[in-house]
Amino acid sequence: MLLLFSTSHRILAAHPKISASRRLTTATMGSRSQPPSPPLAEKVKHEMELFRDVRVDNYYWLRDDSRKNPKVISYLQQENAYTEAMMSGTKKFEDEIYAEIRGRIKEDDMSAPLRKGPYYYYSRTLEGKEYVQYCRRPIPNHDAPPSVHDTMPTGPDAPPEHVILDENVKAQEHGFYRIGAFKVSPNHKMVAYAEDTKGDEIYTVY
Secondary structure, three states, X not given: OHHHHHHHHHHHHHOHHHHHHHHHHHHXXXXXXXXXXXXXXXXXXXXXXXXXXXXXXXXXXXOOOOOOOHHHHHHHHHHHHHHHHXXXXXXXXXXXXXXXXXXXXXXXXXXXXXXXXXXXXXXXXXXXXXXXXXXXXXXXXXXXXXXXXXXXXXXXXXXXXXXXXXXXXXXXXXXXXXXXXXXXXXOOOOEEEEEEOXXXXXXXEO
16 A cells, blocks of 8 residues: 555656646645535336346436436436536646647548549548548559559549548537448449447447
């Protein structure tokens, strides 16, 4: 225990930002007359039977696939409020970390092009946008055999880029959006993609 305390103390002393954050959190919590009490989820007995085995889940009521149950939403809001209250002393430090991470991400980026038939297929992200574009570009002289030296042409003289699907456009209609699979047909005329618009990992294929 002494070793753990000594090590953590040296780490905090060597990192002024962490030390400042820890002191701020301690001071904030110490200044409170009484820390907020965490919300307690109600226990409601729920039995599930499968293969003659009965299981009891007292918190099954928290499952809300519709995302509309006012009782569940109210409890989640209480949890969020409690978390914000307890973490209020580290908010500035969190913002600094978030800004540093964002600063290290190349927003305008492109995946490695994959040669399939007469096209190069790839995805790209755009600066200021949250989602991905799925694109392709025709291959000049695509009848030539593939080579490790193949390079997708770019620039004003390159074959035109075709944006097959833009998640940024699709996501405008939903509070949550994710594509789980994206497949092009062998004849390059159709695409199948799996779409989740609720965050429940239940996908609809189009």
